[in-house]
Structures are given as C-alpha cells and as structure tokens.
Amino acid sequence: MESKHNFINDKAWPLSKGVIAIGSLAAAGYMIGMHPNLLKEELVYQPSSAQPSNILVNSFKDLEELGEVLGGVFILKRGLNNIKFAFNKQEDALNKLAPTNHSGRVFNKWLSSSVLLTASSLMAGNYFGIAHDVSHTQTNVANFLSNGNGLDKKNKNTKNNQTFFLSSSYQPDILNQTSVPTNGFSDLRKIDQKQHLNVNLIPISKQWVSAKKSGNSSVFELLAVAVPDQLSSLKYNKSCKEIPVEVSNTLGVEINQTFTADGLQMKVRQLLKNSTGFDLQTLLMNQTEFNHCLNESIEPLPFSFIIANGEKNKVQELLKLYHIQYPNIDERVHMATAKEFLNNALQTGENAVDGLVLEAIALGFIFADVAFAYKLKNDLARSRQNNLFLRANGFLESDLAKIYNYAVERNVFQSGLFALPLILVVDSLTNVGEPGAKIGLSLENYLATLGLTWAVSRIASKIALKQENNKHNFSNGEVL
C-alpha cells in the first residue's frame, strides 16, 4: 500500500543533522585544539628512526583527514540542498529532505560513516599521537636535562655538580605550567648572584613546549638547548624583539622565518643540516642574554620548573635563603633529583595518555551512539509510514516508539561494554611501540568513563529519537 507523509513540518530533520555535524566538528576541533602540536602539520616527529607508532600515527592522520573531507563534502551537499529547499518550496524539494527518500538515506549513511570515521580516527590518531609524543618528549627532555645539557660549560662538567629540578610541586613536570611562583626564577637568580653560590639556573616553561610553528618537541628543543659553548658571537637585538636562532632543517622552518615563544620574537638565521637531536639547535645568545630578554618580556613568565645545576649543598642553601624571603608554605620551592624528575615525567606522560585515551574513547562512542540514534530516528520515521504489519496488529504510535527507544538503550549499553576490550587492545598496541607510555588504566577510571559515556550517549540519543516522537503530528498528512 502506497503511503505518503507530509514533511512540511519536518524542519527538525536537516536541523538535527546540522547540530550533530557541527557538534562533531566542534568536538574534533576541541580535541585538536587542546593538543595543538599532536596532529596535523604541527606534529613533527624525530625522524631518527622509523617506529611502528610513527606509521600508525601517520595512517590515522590520513584517515582523519579523509573523514573530515568526506564529512565536509556531504555536509556541504546537505547545506546546498537546504538552501535549495529554502528558496524553492516545491514538493520535489520537500521530498529530497524526507528521510524516506532514497538520496536522503544514502546521504545519512555517508554522513554517519564519515562522522564515525572522523571520530574513530581522531580517537586512534590522538591516542597514538599522544602516547608517542608525550612519552618521547618527556623521556628525551628528562634524559637531556638530567645529563646537564643546556648548562654553562664551566658548570656542567664540574665534578661535584648535580642537576636538580626546582618547582613548587614535589613532582615537577613539563606539562604543569604554574609550578614555579611567577617571580621565583628571578628571585632565585638574584640570591644566587648575591651569595656567589655558583648554581646555574635555567627556567623551563610549558609555553615553550606548546608554542606553534615548529611543533611540540621542536620548540622545546630550540629553547632548552641554549648551550653556551656553541653560541655565536652574533649580536642580538637589545630590545629583545627579534632573537636570532639556528634551527635544524628537519623542523620545517625557513631562513628569516619568525615565530613567537612566550612573547619573544625568534628569527631563523641559519638552518643546520644533519641535526636531529637537541645539541645542534642553537639559540644565538648566551644564557645571560637570554635571561635578560626573558626579564624584558612584557608579562612575567609562568615556569614549569627550574633546572638548577650546582653542588647539592649550594642548591639547598639557595632554597633556604629563598624560603626566608618567601616563608609562606604555598610559595615554597622543592628540589627533585634528576632520577625523580625522569620518573615523574614518565608518570605524567602516562597520566596524560590515560586521561586522554578515556576522553577520546568516550567521545568516539558518544559520536557513534548518537549517529546510530539518528539512524534509528529515521528508521522509526520510515516504520511509521510503512509498517502495515505492525499497524494492522494493533500497534499504536507510542508502541512503535517504545521498541526504538529500547534499541537506542540497547545500543548505548552494548557500545559501552565494547569500550573495555577496545581500551585494552589499544593499550596493548601502544605499549608495543611505546614502552615509555605504559598506561595501566584503573578500574575506577574505566567505570567512571563508562558511566559518563553511557549517560551522555543515552541523553543525546534520546534527544535524537525524541525529535521524531515529538514532531510526528499527522494532522496535515493524509496517509491512505
């Protein structure tokens, strides 16, 4: 039996598709924005060796871009259809928007697929990217600094000198932006100079790590390896507006290119060939000059921690004097050994990956669940128009809606359960390529994520289905 359905009142359908599309893009943007250097062109990996995770990351990046392109094309297509609909209120145009229309169904499948592809590749790409980047960066930085790199030559090879890490936290890490009081570095340096303690102090800021242009590790390398004995005699701009630097040609920057880090303008003077490590990327000024520029910068810098190289008792003395000046407990600065820092850096990486994995998986499943709910919403609309069998067996509209509500709930529940093995599989895969990024998800974290995913998916899915339940008023529609 032929049936027709009047979709004049069905404006919610394209609108709801728009909402989920915008939501997906916003969530994708949020994830990328939150980790600006981990995906896309900003991500620069150390090319020293081909690693399994590099290949995976690049594959997932490609997939992600493919997903975005597909999503974009079909969202654009839908947008054009909607515009056509807006300017041409003919029945044909209405039919093109109807979910029972073939092209509508095909579009919906493509949209759902592209959203799923984008979400899953984002999830996987972020996961591998973060695991890779965090573990490498943290490990390399910790090792690099622990070895005394970046210190003045006169200090770093001194027999009794050790490297310590100073911060207001017992566990300093490069991801914690405000672990050192704002004026801590300059005050410590003043005390050091006044008391002649010969402790070499280097501030490290998270912002250097996350600065744009050259990528996460790259900028950190650039600033952290101001090795004084490699410094050029080139004069820098005394106003500190343009600091000359030499940069590895692997970092994707060009000569005379400028970029900003912590309010300091850097200009690439020279590209260094065959340099992949820290040691060959040179800031063309000495530490004192650089510190001068830091002090000249407009805003005080929040440092993640301060490297202190010197004799242990001198560093202790430095902190003792500092605490006389700043006796409040929340202004205290703690010292950690290199080994403690290294362990903590790895732990921080693990925690970061742990949280982000859960977040990514939760988002991925929410995307998938909501996409499925929209599919069911269209199925429900189709059943309402076509399912003579159920109608003839006495089903009311509300009875039909109940079964689709059940399907939504069931899907949300099942996808939540599926998340557990997925986490374990991805965890295992990552550990193969990234021994430093061992994750060790806790049961309570998993349950919390599962609960959140279930709750959000259920609410979002119900909203999707409720649109169909609410809007269905057949008063204008002759059916038989």
Next chain:
Amino acid sequence: MIEINFDNVGYEDRVRKANCVIEPGLNIVIGPSGSGKSTMALLTLGLINPTAGIVKHYKDNQIVQEFSPVNKKNNFFRTDTSQNKKLKKYIANNIGFISQNPYLLSDVNLSARETIIKLKQAQGYSVDSDKLVELADRLSISANSLDRSYKNLSGGEKQRISIIFALSQDPNLIIADEPTASVDPENKKRVFDLFKIYAEIGKTILLITHDEYVFNNYQCKIIGAKNGIIG
C-alpha cells in the same frame, strides 16, 4: 468465536459493494488482482473506514466493534487516544494479521525471538515461550533460526516468523493476506495445516490468496471478489 459482517460496505472505487459474513472456520477470499481483496482486509481491521455500509465484529453474538463511514481521515499509526487504546486492546487480544510483506522490524538488530518478544512487550503483552517454541516447531523454524538476527533471515523464514508473531496471542480471528507468498511448498502446507487446526477449534480465519492449493485441499468457505464486488 468471532464473526464479521460486511453489510453493503464500500470503499472509494476499490470496494464497490461487499456483502458477506466471515464465520468461524476457514474463509477464503479469492479473486483477481485489484478486485478489492486486500482492501477488504484493511476494512476488517478498521485501518480504513468504509465510505459506505458498515463492518461489524460479533463476539459470542454480541457486537464488539464496528466500522462505519466517518469524516475524519485516519493516521497511519493510531495515536494514544482512549478510543484507539480500546481498539488496540481489542485487536491485540483477538486478531492476528499476517501480510504478504512480513515486515516485523528489520531496522533494529534483534534475534527473531527477541523481535517477537520485544514487540509484544512494547505493545504491553508478554509472550508464552512454550507457545512460541510450539508454533516455531509447527512451522519448521529451528531454535537456531529463532536466535539468529531477524534481518538476516530468508524471506520465507521472515514470513513464518511473522505468522508466529501474529498467532502468539492465540487470536480468535486470523486475517492472512497472501501469507505464503514467499514460502516454499513444503512450508506452505505447514502454514495451511496450522490454519486448519485453528479453524477446527472454532477460530475465524480470513484467508486472502491466489493459491488454488488451499481450496482444493482444505474445507473452507469461499468468498469471491471481482471488480470491487465481494460476496
């Protein structure tokens, strides 16, 4: 025991005049395509209202439902009005409908068994699992097929699952519109044998079919349909 009385019933130009009584037992409506047979099934169920005459349902000689011309146009699915709820209750308790397109619920990924149970639950009824297994056995649906995804079943299996669904509440009236359209000959016989059993215990069966096999092999009342004239 349910009896249906068609009294000068018409519906647009599809049924010009239907005068007949559907009695307990096997009633077969035969006639060429376009003669109004399927429309008659819809009129029986009240899915469409007649434009002339009246359709009356008798249960134990009492009128329990009647459908007559109304000005209001029907929704495809009925909404939750008190009148519709009463009609739903009557249909769900007394009528099982089987169509040639056995579209139970292919969108939702459920097994055949779950599909039947969940649909009945959505309607507010439970399914006797013994009854379900008994019907499946009679229609040669294995336990394995019952637990397979409904949407992956063959057309013939879906058809028989829809018959199980329609009969699961042990209806007093079975309306079957080409119920064996996609069923192989062996299973077709099983379906008609099942109808025969229901007819013998006093159920009313309205069977719409082209299939000569059934009126050649089963005791039945034949109602002819031609050019919208039924009776």
